[in-house]
Amino acid sequence: MSPVRRRALVLVLPSVLAWAVVLAVFAGLRDRLPDPLATHFGTGGEADGFTGPGAFLTVASAVLLGSGLLIAMGALRAGRTLRAQRPMVAIGYGTSGLLGYCFAAVLFANADAVRASRVSQPLWQLGVALAVAGALGALGWLLAGLDTAPGTPAAAPRLPLADGEVASWTRTVGSPVLLAVGVGTTLLGAVLAAGGSGAEVWLIVIGLISTALARCRVTVDRRGLTVAPWFAPQPRMRIPLARIERATSGEADALSLGGWGYRIRGGGSALVFRSGDALFLRLATGREFAVTVDDAGTAAALLNTLIERDRSTPGERG
Template identity: 45%
Template sequence: MRNWLAAFPFIAAIATIAGVYAGVSGRLPEPLGTHFNGTGGHIDGYTSAHGFLTWNLVELLVLGIVLGVFVYLRRTAPGTRWVIALGWGLAAAFGYLSCVTLLINVDVTDAADVRLPLWRVAVGLAGALLCGALGWLLAGPDRRPSDRRPAGHAERLALGRGETAGWSRSVGSPLVAALAVVTLCAALVIGFLGDRLVAGSLLVAAVVIGAIASVRVTVDRRGLALASTLVPYPFRRIPLDRVEEATSRRVDPLTDFGGWGYRTCPGRSGLVLRSGDGLVLRLTNGREFVVTVDDAATAAALFNTCLDRAREQ
């Protein structure tokens, strides 16, 4: 039921905004004052009353569905409790600011006279933190993830004296690529509507997500390197001297990491773009680094051979 717990605050916020709008719609100016600067809360943006209501309800509905589905997919994964808490905080903040915006426009002849005092924003932030804490408490503790799947034997790749070898494969995720496209579209729409700060943040997020949607994995005498297929320069390197041993095993993104992408969990982290074979590096600090990629057993064997040679020097 955690997915419903994640969606509930958004449903409540939608109902509250719709109720407030129904009660004051006949007393609102047209257009509404809906965007305020940070130096005294003076108005610097307008929206039609109907457009303001539609945008806020759609925004909350989409966020509620996304978070509900996300929590449903990773309901047993570590960190889900914090995702639910974040959702409660966001729903409270959006709901409060939307209702306050409607109420400060009531009975105003000219929307240019509307002001949003900073103390109201502070109240909204405090309420969002309290609601986030309530969501965290209601979610209860996260379940312990299932025991790690056993790693394969640490094989070696036979190389003659003086021989060197390298291994490289590409791995991609249509799901992550689709998320990048959706984020980019959201950035363009919000930018068109005038909120350049949010649009810029979403644009950066789209670029980052798109960069890891397809990755080139390389193992050679220098260690492991991960580079986006769009940008050849590696964004992650793990040299040989940071690794104790390399193995391979089957990896399930949801069960083992709680989702897809670049993930960090207690005791392990990695790039998991799909289910299947994974290269597993046991690091000198006791953690694991995992990359899901085809032919991971060969990559692990070559990595171990390179490790042995480095230790002999």
């Protein structure tokens, strides 16, 4: 089985199993269930919401399978191992366990009831549901930890440089999304400032920061990777060569990296301007940093060459 299929199976397994359990319970109790079912309960455990059996099964199926599918798609689109996405996997398993138990408990509570209005659900059932969610979440965490990157990583690209030769690479990248958000937020803050609402200062600050990040210059040289607004050297983000293990490049979707702007995600962070070519850095800490920029392949090759040179001549680091 391919790594992608194996990961997909691990991700959808809890929601499918939870759905199968609910379906089996429904089939086993079908002749003992009232119509409608009591499906919502107040703080005292008394029934205060009712649904037909067919509608209940439809909603349960849609919630269980739909939530599992969304989590699986999000994890697979991220393009990283499940080990790097352990929190998401654990949440998916825990959610499936919680929902599956709650749906099954509702069916058992309704079994043999003369009228749905007389059905009750004790509060301790919530504690059991949370315990089931915690146990399945822990199982998801353990299973995600077994996942590793498929095969041996490809050799990091290199850009040939002669001894003593100096090279640098730079590109300017813009983001229409960040520009629109920045300008819009700044204008909204200005409008609110006229009314003296008190929230306008933060809106203007956020808007100006987004506007400043809407177009940046990405540079690779002997100092490492630097990202700064195109119109000024400061503020800037710099990752020195000593902190970088290797660099690669590839296509990336903005949403798979968490959205536009500076994003913090499981296993690393990213500076996202748009979808497309992206530079990925594996840091000495084991985390990953990504930045979307054109011609990322050349940047990665130059970085790897500079890293190799930096490691071999530690006394010349700048």
